[in-house]
Amino acid sequence: MREDILQTKLDKLNNICEFGMEAYPEKNERTNTNGEALEKFDELSEKELTLVGRVRSMRPMGGSTFANIEDEGGKIQLFLNKNNINEAKYKLFSKNVELGDFVQVTGKLFKTKQEEKTLEVHDWTMLSKNIRPIPTEHFGIKDEEELLRKRYLDLLANPETREMFRKKNIFWQTIRQELVAEGFLEVQTPVFEHTPGGADAEPFMTHHNALDQDFFLRISLELPLKRLLVGGYERVFEIGRVFRNEGMDRDHLQEFDHMEFYWAYSDMSRGMKFAEKMFKKIVFNVLGGYEHEYEGQKINWDIDFPVVDYFTEFEKETGISLSNSEVTVEELKKKADELKIKYESGYSKGRMIDTIYKKTVRQKLIQPCFLVGQPLEISPLAKTDPTDPMKVLRFQIVAGKSELCNAFGELNDPIEQKKRFEEQMKMREAGDVEAQMIDEDFVEALEIGMPPAFGFGMSERVFSFLMNRSIRETTIFPAMKIK
Secondary structure, eight states, X not given: OOXXXXXXXXHHHHXXXXXXXXXXXXXXXXXXXXXXXXXXXXXXXXXXXXXXEEEEEEXXXXXXXXXXXXXXXXXXXXXXXTTSSOHHHHHHHHHHXXXXXXXXXXXXEEEOTTXXXXXXXEEEEXXXXXXXXXXXXXXXXOOHHHHHHTHHHHXXXXXXXXHHHHHHHHHHXXXXXXXXXXXXXXXXXXXXXSSOOSSSXXXXXXXXXXXXXXXXXXXXXXHHHHHHHHTTOSXXXXXXXXXXXXXXXXXXXXXXXXXXXXXXXXXXXXXXXXXXXXXXXXXXXXXXXXXXXXXXXXXXXXXXXXXXXXXXXXXXXXXXXXXXXXXXXXXXXXXXXXXXXXXXTTOOHHHHHXXXXXHTGGGGOOSOEXXXXXXXXXXXXXXXXXTEEEEESEEEEEETTEEOOEEEEBOOOHHHHHHHHHHHHHHHHTXXXXXXXXXXXXXXXXXXXXXXXXXXXXXXXXXXXHHTSOTTTTSSSOOOXXX
16 A cells, blocks of 8 residues: 555544544444335434444535445435534545545435435544545456455455355355254364364364374364264264365365264165255255356256266266276276376276266266265265175265265274275375275274264355355455465
């Protein structure tokens, strides 16, 4: 900020103080919001009102000044005339109040010749003096990085951004209400874990000074919630922040809000019915309808979600049958080369299958569907499908080429779970930093006994999908590199 601009603003601040008015008082005397004044205009027009808000425009006209102030309830026009207010206070307002200041104004409502609802101000006081220029609604900040780095300026200049985060609140409240109505108990589990698990992701690490031990920041909510099923709860869920030390792109951030629920004695069929019902409720509550656009595609949620089989579609796209246990990593790499799909040399069989699927099968899934029957190699926490030992009991809701949730028939066989963890550790030792670690305490919990259960997880990425924006844009304060 230029020194002369700062000095001019500081001079105005000094003028306010020298007048004897507090520039940053503790209290205000608001009687109504601006929205109430506009909506109940006829009812309130005979009463003296005190309104508050940020000054968004100033239009001096000789002995009169028009201004607009805005609070969260709306924007209202002010009219000040030196004949209707203390003259010294009028001059103080007209010469020292500017865009960005917060003021308290008292007066009566009337309509101008243009029928605009307006408050004729008889008195005013400063609530907070602005000393830095703010972006205007018409000439705001255009740099997206700057808007994300200083989100308060984005919220200030762009009403559509404020509205988006109101919708995000509706998104999470709808999920919470649907689960509570279904009898689920909301719980909170630790962010610090000795062993991270429940997802394929590289964790962050921190040090706990009091215990003098290193901890990982959780990458999932899964394993603590399953321990609660062991302890006797039958329906539990958590909405909380998880942390994954991975790349940033349209769909991924290092920290994000996530929801998981676990439902003892339920199964895939019941879980699919509930998930479809909940998704449709979320979409309608957030959007006010069932259709929206995502990356140029029209998505319609007002359908019965079809079931798409992973193995069937994979074979259609690649000619490789995943039911054949003899399929090798080399064969998958050869197919990836043929299809010009990039991969890393150390990828395991499961990682290769997943990489090829994402560049082939998933690219064809536009309208909402249930993708079912994922390979055992990429699902270390899911039950094996009793009809095909190469598959697991798992589904994902996919739309617009995006995976929007993960759901499982939960593995509760402790011997099989330990075996799966050991396979993951081999992958980890071979250089796969996202492979899962053995959680001995979780295996011990399974040995105590966990009932058959259905599990489900989804993140705020679903909201960014509905908004047709990147997840960084729909995160209120995303992590940004400091300039």
